[in-house]
Amino acid sequence: MGNVEIFKNLKMKKVTPLTEKTLVIGNGPQARCIAEELLAKDADLIVASEENAFVLPFPEKTEILTGVKIRSCEGSVGNFNLTLDKDGEKVSRIVENVIIAEEAVRKPNFSLYGLTPCANVISLSQLKESLSDDSRPFFKNKKFVFLTGLAKESNAVILEEIMRASLKLQSEFHAKTYILTKNLKVAGHGLELLYRRTKEAGAVYIKFTESQPEIHQQEDDGPVILTFTDDITGEQFRLTPDITVADETISPPENTSDLAAIFGLDTDPHGFLQSDNVHRISVLTNRKGIMVAGPSRDIQSPGEEITDTGNLALSIFKPSDERETASAYKAQINPRLCSGCLTCYSVCPYNAILPDTTASVMPDACEQCGVCAAVCLSRAITIKGLTYIEISDHIEKNTPQKKETFTPFLLAFCCKRSAARAHELASCMGHKLPPGLKIIEVPCAGGVSHYHIFLALRNNADGVLVLTCHEGNCHSERGNLYAHEQLNMIGSFLEIAGFEKERLLIKPLASNMSKEFAEITNTFEKKILDLGPSRFKMKKQDFSFLT
Amino acid sequence: MADKNVLVLGGGIAGLSAARKLADFDIGVQLIEKSAFLGGHGIQFSCKATDKCVKCGACVVEETLENVVRHPKINVLLNTQTQKITRSDGQFSVTLQKNPAYIDPEKCTGCGLCFEKCPAHGAISRGFSKSNLPFYAISEKNCLFMKDKSCSLCQDTCPEEAITLDQKRTDHVCETDAIIVATGFEAFNPESKPYGYNVFDNVITSLELERTLRQESIVSRPSDNKPPEKIAFIQCVGSRDAKLGHLWCSKICCGSSLRMAKLIRSRQPETEMAFFYMDVQTFGKDFQVFYETVQDDIRMIRAIPGDIFRTETDRLRMAFLDNSTHEILEEIFDLVVLSVGITPGKDTKELADQLHLAVSDSGFLSPSENGIFTAGTALGPMSIAETISNAGNAVWETLKYLRI
Ligand SMILES: Cc1cc2nc3c(=O)[nH]c(=O)nc-3n(C[C@H](O)[C@H](O)[C@H](O)COP(=O)(O)OP(=O)(O)OC[C@H]3O[C@@H](n4cnc5c(N)ncnc54)[C@H](O)[C@@H]3O)c2cc1C
Ligand code: SF4
Ligand code: SF4
Numbered sequence: 001m002g003n004v005e006i007f008k009n010l011k012m013k014k015v016t017p018l019t020e021k022t023l024v025i026g027n028g029p030q031a032r033c034i035a036e037e038l039l040a041k042d043a044d045l046i047v048a049s050e051e052n053a054f055v056l057p058f059p060e061k062t063e064i065l066t067g068v069k070i071r072s073c074e075g076s077v078g079n080f081n082l083t084l085d086k087d088g089e090k091v092s093r094i095v096e097n098v099i100i101a102e103e104a105v106r107k108p109n110f111s112l113y114g115l116t117p118c119a120n121v122i123s124l125s126q127l128k129e130s131l132s133d134d135s136r137p138f139f140k141n142k143k144f145v146f147l148t149g150l151a152k153e154s155n156a157v158i159l160e161e162i163m164r165a166s167l168k169l170q171s172e173f174h175a176k177t178y179i180l181t182k183n184l185k186v187a188g189h190g191l192e193l194l195y196r197r198t199k200e201a202g203a204v205y206i207k208f209t210e211s212q213p214e215i216h217q218q219e220d221d222g223p224v225i226l227t228f229t230d231d232i233t234g235e236q237f238r239l240t241p242d243i244t245v246a247d248e249t250i251s252p253p254e255n256t257s258d259l260a261a262i263f264g265l266d267t268d269p270h271g272f273l274q275s276d277n278v279h280r281i282s283v284l285t286n287r288k289g290i291m292v293a294g295p296s297r298d299i300q301s302p303g304e305e306i307t308d309t310g311n312l313a314l315s316i317f318k319p320s321d322e323r324e325t326a327s328a329y330k331a332q333i334n335p336r337l338c339s340g341c342l343t344c345y346s347v348c349p350y351n352a353i354l355p356d357t358t359a360s361v362m363p364d365a366c367e368q369c370g371v372c373a374a375v376c377l378s379r380a381i382t383i384k385g386l387t388y389i390e391i392s393d394h395i396e397k398n399t400p401q402k403k404e405t406f407t408p409f410l411l412a413f414c415c416k417r418s419a420a421r422a423h424e425l426a427s428c429m430g431h432k433l434p435p436g437l438k439i440i441e442v443p444c445a446g447g448v449s450h451y452h453i454f455l456a457l458r459n460n461a462d463g464v465l466v467l468t469c470h471e472g473n474c475h476s477e478r479g480n481l482y483a484h485e486q487l488n489m490i491g492s493f494l495e496i497a498g499f500e501k502e503r504l505l506i507k508p509l510a511s512n513m514s515k516e517f518a519e520i521t522n523t524f525e526k527k528i529l530d531l532g533p534s535r536f537k538m539k540k541q542d543f544s545f546l547t
Numbered sequence: 548m549a550d551k552n553v554l555v556l557g558g559g560i561a562g563l564s565a566a567r568k569l570a571d572f573d574i575g576v577q578l579i580e581k582s583a584f585l586g587g588h589g590i591q592f593s594c595k596a597t598d599k600c601v602k603c604g605a606c607v608v609e610e611t612l613e614n615v616v617r618h619p620k621i622n623v624l625l626n627t628q629t630q631k632i633t634r635s636d637g638q639f640s641v642t643l644q645k646n647p648a649y650i651d652p653e654k655c656t657g658c659g660l661c662f663e664k665c666p667a668h669g670a671i672s673r674g675f676s677k678s679n680l681p682f683y684a685i686s687e688k689n690c691l692f693m694k695d696k697s698c699s700l701c702q703d704t705c706p707e708e709a710i711t712l713d714q715k716r717t718d719h720v721c722e723t724d725a726i727i728v729a730t731g732f733e734a735f736n737p738e739s740k741p742y743g744y745n746v747f748d749n750v751i752t753s754l755e756l757e758r759t760l761r762q763e764s765i766v767s768r769p770s771d772n773k774p775p776e777k778i779a780f781i782q783c784v785g786s787r788d789a790k791l792g793h794l795w796c797s798k799i800c801c802g803s804s805l806r807m808a809k810l811i812r813s814r815q816p817e818t819e820m821a822f823f824y825m826d827v828q829t830f831g832k833d834f835q836v837f838y839e840t841v842q843d844d845i846r847m848i849r850a851i852p853g854d855i856f857r858t859e860t861d862r863l864r865m866a867f868l869d870n871s872t873h874e875i876l877e878e879i880f881d882l883v884v885l886s887v888g889i890t891p892g893k894d895t896k897e898l899a900d901q902l903h904l905a906v907s908d909s910g911f912l913s914p915s916e917n918g919i920f921t922a923g924t925a926l927g928p929m930s931i932a933e934t935i936s937n938a939g940n941a942v943w944e945t946l947k948y949l950r951i
Contacts, residue, residue: 041947152835153829153834153835153838154829155829156828156829183826183827183828183829184825184826185826185828185829186787186796186826186828187796187798187801187828187829187830187928188796188798189927190795191796192787192794192795192796193794193795193909196789196794207826207849209849209870210870210871231849231870232868232870232873233873234873268832268833269832269833269836270832272832276602276831276832276833277600277602278600278602278604278606278607278932279607281604281607281932281935281936282932282935282936282939298832304936306940307936307937307939307940308936309940309943310939310940310941310942310943310944311936311939311940311943313943314568314571314939314942314943314946317572317946318571318572319571319572319573321571417610418606421609421610421613421677424677425676425677427677428657428674428677428682429673429762430659469600470594470596470598470599470600471598471599471600472599472600472602473596473600473606508596508598510594510596510600510605510606511594511606511609511610512592512593512594512605512606512609512676512761513594513764514762515762515763515764516764519764
């Protein structure tokens with residue numbers, strides 16, 4: 001029986017949300033902001049934290065779980081099954097959505113500046129805390145030096161705090177402030193204005209370009225002496241502050257890497273809980289139903305907790321789109337063909353595979369990229385739009401008539417989000433494209449498998465292109481990288497068999513790159529013209545593995 | 548929740564994402580765009596990926612635009628502006644003035660014959676995305692038919708009979724439950740700066756460079772179409788400038804220009820690149836790494852140059868203070884890119900009066916609530932990503948106001 005029939009006969013049970021509960025993980029201003037907003041709309045909430053007490057009071061009607069550690073999370077959106085540890089006991093909860101909203105961790109950069117903390121060497125947070133309780137007479141008339149972004153680049157959040165502290169020290173304590181930095185990070189709301197106000201109030205800014213100040217701390221708790229050359233005048237300076245304030249590195253909350261593993265979330269280069277991918281703006285992750293907010297996802301400036309909360313609320317309350325939930329469009333695994341190797345489980349970017357003796361798909365989590373189907377060696381997985389029959393039909397329909405002169409038949413598998421759009425734009429802009437070029441739109445280049453490539457070659461394609469999103473832009477996170485692997489592998493097989501591997505080409509292309517689309521395809525056509533018509537031959541029986 | 552209706556003013560990424568999100572909640576959206584094309588500034592930008600995506604966000608505008616034009620709940624009105632807005636019983640009544648499109652989007656196939664044949668410079672312009680429907684637009688300012696009816700070549704040549712030049716402006720009144728103002732920004736016009744913009748052909752703005760890279764993929768000198776050997780970027784043009792009273796950092800130009808400079812280096816590796824700046828702002832999640840590697844490709848010069856002069860061989864000479872020697876240096880470039888900043892939109896004041904909105908000291912709109920909401924760079928400098936989040940929050944506020 002062909003896979004298509006199986007696909008028709010196999011009825012997937014549609015998973016409807018068992019609950020409308022939302023779990024909020026966090027114990028700080030961000031989590032509370034979210035809880036208040038969602039509760040105002042009658043959401044059903046559980047708020048959980050590893051800490052034993054909540055820092056802030058949470059509104060009533062909320063189930064509060066303190067001192068819990070999350071152990072595992074199974075299932076998909078609408079039906080996440082969580083196991084938590086509470087006082088050595090196992091607790092389980094079923095929720096529709098999960099929101100991770102922990103608070104950031106701040107690490108003072110003392111060691112980066114060769115300093116040891118003491119009464120006159122403090123961190124920015126220590127200073128802020130002292131300033132918030134108003135009786136600190138020893139700040140009076142003192143000389144403060146702020147060190148920021150000297151050892152590594154800083155950001156606008158830190159600079160804003162420094163400038164506010166400086167302004168307060170100047171206006172309330174008649175203190176003298178010096179701010180030493182490389183790049184003044186004024187890219188925040190109102191910061192240029194704040195910068196000018198601190199300057200007018202007497203703050204001195206010293207900016208370094210290539211050089212660095214020499215920082216000396218006499219003994220471990222001794223006074224600090226700074227010497228440096230002024231960038232503009234070339235003059236030598238020496239500063240002896242009463243108090244030296246070191247800036248801080250803002251890092252993800254402590255338990256972030258554990259949560260990433262438990263929930264199967266991608267992280268960014270700093271370990272924040274959201275991959276660095278423009279398709280995750282603003283609170284989304286690679287998993288449907290799991291959202292991240294505030295300091296769990298990035299360094300946040302004040303006010304952003306409200307913005308994140310608004311965006312979260314939109315995701316939580318959004319009515320579901322029928323097309324999105326229709327399981328006929330999702331990957332289908334035939335249990336009779338599945339060998340249980342679970343390769344699909346390890347590659348699925350959305351954690352949509354339920355591992356067991358055989359694998360199955362959780363339709364609500366599946367985003368139809370086709371990566372699983374492309375890697376399944378048992379060919380147990382089918383997905384609408386990428387089945388052998390569909391692609392084969394498509395190619396046959398598009399195969400051009402043989403012409404007198406050689407016109408290369410080029411088949412381009414184009415990601416529907418990037419290259420397929422670039423192709424449309426290229427046509428709109430009137431760019432000349434190879435006459436024998438045919439496009440096959442695929443949901444993700446990662447769904448293109450060796451079957452598809454062989455199908456193309458068997459149907460007399462003289463060249464096959466796979467056009468993907470750029471690295472770091474793939475909606476399926478790594479689909480484009482899988483496509484690279486597939487193509488390289490096929491290329492080397494073909495080469496061993498004496499076939500020109502130059503007939504296969506994989507390139508990244510964004511949706512707005514129309515000119516580049518034309519350039520890539522035209523250059524490829526030239527190459528194929530040089531190679532001449534494809535001599536790829538496959539006997540029917542060699543091909544049986546495809547049907 | 549049925550039958551609610553929201554008017555979104557401005558079809559840049561702020562308005563597009565707001566419209567899309569409202570429509571997801573089954574709300575009817577009237578999307579009002581002043582110009583002939585949706586997408587605002589963002590749709591004009593180039594992808595700046597070299598081999599990896601550099602997260603500029605340009606492609607997100609493309610994707611959102613496509614989703615919007617396909618959405619059955621969103622009705623787009625191009626070439627349209629608000630005339631009058633009145634409010635009673637929680638309902639807004641908005642008088643809209645719509646200029647004709649002249650080209651019927653249903654009939655136009657985007658063949659481009661009109662664009663090719665038109666004898667008047669600038670009378671027909673082209674969209675940026677294939678989701679710009681129609682893909683061509685006729686500008687009343689430059690069209691000869693509008694001037695004296697002396698030409699109707701496009702109408703006569705269009706094989707689809709999609710063009711009707713003899714059309715009048717129309718007024719529409721529309722009732723709505725809430726308004727989201729997403730009218731965006733104006734890129735700074737650097738004519739007043741001593742850099743010879745609009746005097747020397749080879750002094751261009753960063754916005755023009757974005758468009759060139761998008762359309763041509765490589766850059767050449769406007770004066771002679773030759774590839775430039777040396778390019779200078781001048782940062783903070785129109786931003787962080789006390790003389791202009793622009794006491795804000797535009798936030799996006801360091802990122803946009805450095806990414807473009809890197810893109811040019813990767814496509815035209817012979818090009819020498821210099822970047823004149825005051826401070827480099829942190830952008831993107833991977834800034835530290837980006838910033839370290841950018842310095843291998845691009846000469847970073849911490850100085851803002853003085854006047855620019857044209858040399859006899861049609862190059863550009865400028866002087867700046869060198870930090871290491873503390874001397875004034877002169878250097879010659881083939882192309883100068885002015886990184887222009889984000890400034891308040893031209894009709895901010897008028898719009899604020901119409902809608903009774905407050906304007907901040909810097910001239911941007913102040914955040915507003917209670918029926919009229921604000922989103923995006925109309926409020927001040929923001930990146931595309933920030934604009935999208937900001938618009939999301941404005942939609943949430945709108946939903947709360949509408950009690951949905
Ligand atoms: C040179 C340059 C490069 C940039 N590069 C980047 C980058 O690489 N990455 C990034 O994240 N950001 C970048 N930005 C910033 C980016 O342009 C903005 O974040 C984004 O365009 C903001 O979108 P918006 O919708 O708020 O405004 P806009 O894009 O300005 O859109 C506003 C829309 O509203 C319309 N409009 C105005 N007034 C009215 C009215 N009265 N009635 C109806 N419609 C109206 C306008 O015609 C326009 O279509 C760049 C900006 C510049 C200047
Ligand atoms: S560089 Fe910009 S336009 Fe290109 S893929 Fe990345 S975000 Fe999209
Ligand atoms: S982002 Fe950079 S170039 Fe733009 S105004 Fe700020 S500092 Fe200047």
